[in-house]
Amino acid sequence: MARVTGLLLSPLDALHRARGAHFTEFGGWELPVRFGSDLAEHHAVRTTAGLFDLSHMAQLDLPGAAAGPGLDYALLGQHSTMPVGRASYSMILTPEGTVIDDLIVYRLAADHWFIIANAANRAVVAAELAERLAGCGAAVHDVTLDRALIAVQGPNSPAILAAAGLPEAAALGYYRCAEATLDGTPLLLCRTGYTGETGFEIACPRQAAPALWERLEAAGRDQGLTLCGLACRDTLRLEAGMPLYGHELDRDTTPIEGGQGYFVRAKAADYVGKAALLSREPRKHLVGLQGEGRRAARAGYPLVRDGEPGGHVTSGALSPTLGYPIALASVTGPEPAPGDLVEVDVRGQLTPFRVTALPFLKKS
Numbered sequence: 463m464a465r466v467t468g469l470l471l472s473p474l475d476a477l478h479r480a481r482g483a484h485f486t487e488f489g490g491w492e493l494p495v496r497f498g499s500d501l502a503e504h505h506a507v508r509t510t511a512g513l514f515d516l517s518h519m520a521q522l523d524l525p526g527a528a529a530g531p532g533l534d535y536a537l538l539g540q541h542s543t544m545p546v547g548r549a550s551y552s553m554i555l556t557p558e559g560t561v562i563d564d565l566i567v568y569r570l571a572a573d574h575w576f577i578i579a580n581a582a583n584r585a586v587v588a589a590e591l592a593e594r595l596a597g598c599g600a601a602v603h604d605v606t607l608d609r610a611l612i613a614v615q616g617p618n619s620p621a622i623l624a625a626a627g628l629p630e631a632a633a634l635g636y637y638r639c640a641e642a643t644l645d646g647t648p649l650l651l652c653r654t655g656y657t658g659e660t661g662f663e664i665a666c667p668r669q670a671a672p673a674l675w676e677r678l679e680a681a682g683r684d685q686g687l688t689l690c691g692l693a694c695r696d697t698l699r700l701e702a703g704m705p706l707y708g709h710e711l712d713r714d715t716t717p718i719e720g721g722q723g724y725f726v727r728a729k730a731a732d733y734v735g736k737a738a739l740l741s742r743e744p745r746k747h748l749v750g751l752q753g754e755g756r757r758a759a760r761a762g763y764p765l766v767r768d769g770e771p772g773g774h775v776t777s778g779a780l781s782p783t784l785g786y787p788i789a790l791a792s793v794t795g796p797e798p799a800p801g802d803l804v805e806v807d808v809r810g811q812l813t814p815f816r817v818t819a820l821p822f823l824k825k826s
Contacts, residue, residue: 658702
């Protein structure tokens with residue numbers, strides 16, 4: 463499972479190497495960063511479909527009726543009352559109200575919940591959840607290394623899943639999930655994704671992943687399905703205005719400061735970090751920035767407001783779809799309004815960017 467480098471390998475590693483993937487280290491795993499061209503992979507997801515290996519994502523199983531009330535206390539949001547078959551974006555906070563990780567909670571049955579979290583935070587999230595749920599008698603099972611996660615993202619994804627033998631995918635609404643079976647293999651079919659496109663994420667047993675991947679490849683051959691790596695996933699999520707842990711969210715940032723304040727419910731039952739979160743005045747604000755020309759603002763670049771230091775870029779790129787530079791930035795001082803002008807120090811040159819509403823790309 464792990465090479466001499468100490469990095470974990472996906473159950474699809476051999477297939478990726480046979481298809482000429484280029485690799486990178488991410489969250490303790492060795493993963494495909496691209497198969498061919500970053501731009502071609504990005505455009506495929508926007509116009510047809512892309513196939514992603516997300517097996518590095520943490521998968522946590524929480525059986526038992528007590529898990530629901532336990533999650534209400536452990537996480538941001540109300541999970542005990544979620545309907546079966548629903549998914550919910552959530553966060554696990556420190557007692558100080560800052561973000562340990564963002565994650566998605568799925569309710570599989572009346573007494574069964576499932577969580578997908580970020581790879582780099584897998585150990586700490588599993589440990590924190592186990593500690594917070596211990597009092598209600600709920601258990602947390604880390605099943606990451608026994609599982610795989612494959613995503614099909616893009617406008618042609620429903621047709622591809624139907625051709626692969628999963629026609630029920632087309633009926634799934636956004637942030638819904640359903641258990642399915644394919645060739646006798648149990649799957650968790652989720653209408654979720656990180657691209658801003660119609661898409662699905664499929665969790666399956668580790669040993670079933672290669673056959674599922676090849677089946678999806680075959681089903682997508684006439685649908686423009688393209689193998690995709692992490693590089694295009696990052697530009698896709700940026701265009702969709704989605705945060706990335708370690709960039710927009712971290713232990714020094716509250717959900718409100720990270721642009722996710724609409725998930726905070728002041729009237730929700732008590733949860734870890736609630737009091738600190740609701741009493742803390744935001745020290746920074748996450749905004750979208752749009753530039754002109756071709757000079758992209760990258761993560762870490764300083765931001766200047768009215769001639770004074772005013773924060774930094776958290777993520778940035780030349781948008782492949784829009785054709786101009788876009789960025790997410792953490793801005794200090796008063797919250798800027800759409801249309802306000804700021805400057806970004808792009809390799810020593812102050813470059814104007816205008817604050818813009820998120821997401822950058824709105825799909826019809």
